[in-house]
Amino acid sequence: xxxxxxxxxxxKMFYQxxxxxxxxxASLAITLLFIGLIWGLFFTPPDYQQGDAxxxxxxxxxxxxxxxxxxxxxxxxxxxxxxxxxxxxxIILNVCAELGAAMAFLSLVTxxxxxxxxxxxxxxxxxxxxxxxxxxFLYAAIIAVGNAYVNKEKGDKIIAxxxxxxxxxxPIIHYSVYWWNTLHQGSTLAIFAxxxxxxxxxxxxxxxxxxxxxxxxxxxxxxxxxELLIRGRHQNWVKKLVEGGVL
Amino acid sequence: MSGILEMLKMGEYSTYVWPxxxxxxxxxxxxxxxxxxxxxxxxxxxxxxxxxx
Numbered sequence: 001x002x003x004x005x006x007x008x009x010x011x012k013m014f015y016q017x018x019x020x021x022x023x024x025x026a027s028l029a030i031t032l033l034f035i036g037l038i039w040g041l042f043f044t045p046p047d048y049q050q051g052d053a054x055x056x057x058x059x060x061x062x063x064x065x066x067x068x069x070x071x072x073x074x075x076x077x078x079x080x081x082x083x084x085x086x087x088x089x090x091i092i093l094n095v096c097a098e099l100g101a102a103m104a105f106l107s108l109v110t111x112x113x114x115x116x117x118x119x120x121x122x123x124x125x126x127x128x129x130x131x132x133x134x135x136x137f138l139y140a141a142i143i144a145v146g147n148a149y150v151n152k153e154k155g156d157k158i159i160a161x162x163x164x165x166x167x168x169x170x171p172i173i174h175y176s177v178y179w180w181n182t183l184h185q186g187s188t189l190a191i192f193a194x195x196x197x198x199x200x201x202x203x204x205x206x207x208x209x210x211x212x213x214x215x216x217x218x219x220x221x222x223x224x225x226x227e228l229l230i231r232g233r234h235q236n237w238v239k240k241l242v243e244g245g246v247l
Numbered sequence: 248m249s250g251i252l253e254m255l256k257m258g259e260y261s262t263y264v265w266p267x268x269x270x271x272x273x274x275x276x277x278x279x280x281x282x283x284x285x286x287x288x289x290x291x292x293x294x295x296x297x298x299x300x
Contacts (some may be wrong), residue, residue: 052258
């Protein structure tokens with residue numbers, strides 16, 4: 001297990017293996033997103049209270065879910081970097097922060113668009129919205145700190161520590177709707193409880209969440225490969241790839 | 248035809264539903280294009296880098 005992990009941690013090996021995985025992940029992500037979007041937009045019944053406005057759930061929930069999942073994954077990467085000194089984890093950490101920030105932004109904006117017709121306001125300092133906004137600021141801080149360092153390896157360690165500190169925001173976001181009296185509705189999905197929405201609305205939502213997860217994996221792999229080429233420009237395997245024209 | 252128009256109206260919420268979807272789809276596409284353009288830039292930079300060596 002550890003041997004496999006260390007092999008994968010080699011930039012050259014990661015570049016080769018990711019190159020083989022990417023086409024499969026990309027095809028599956030695009031297929032799921034396409035089916036989920038069409039199903040959610042045109043083939044699910046309108047909600048009995050929210051009417052067709054509820055369809056925003058199919059872009060809002062997946063982006064919110066990914067904003068939190070990517071951060072949790074970054075926590076794991078931070079541990080890999082700080083404890084096992086796997087440098088590749090630091091590179092992926094930077095890549096994840098950019099995508100995570102975008103997902104948090106999308107979650108906030110689509111939530112705001114959904115909030116206007118349902119709550120009568122674009123924004124309210126509700127516990128769920130505020131804690132998600134803090135997550136967005138955490139991502140922004142991680143990106144800013146990472147970019148501020150000329151020595152990228154040192155910058156990676158600093159953002160790994162910052163990531164671990166920020167992990168405290170994840171349970172706050174998740175439990176905010178239970179701990180405080182919020183305008184935001186409770187969780188639609190839970191691992192150990194029956195979903196609160198009808199299956200006709202649930203299946204496209206699950207497809208969209210899986211599609212977003214695969215899309216995130218796909219773009220993280222692509223961007224990590226780009227970063228590996230920049231940081232590994234003094235290494236022989238990168239030289240061979242460029243001269244062979246097989247990037 | 249009227250059925251399609253009715254679907255596009257999204258009840259009375261088309262001004263909210265379509266911008267939300269538009270924003271997300273635009274991001275998903277632009278993000279991918281950006282990575283593709285970044286790869287092209289890196290490839291050119293690396294070619295020049297190795298020529299100088």
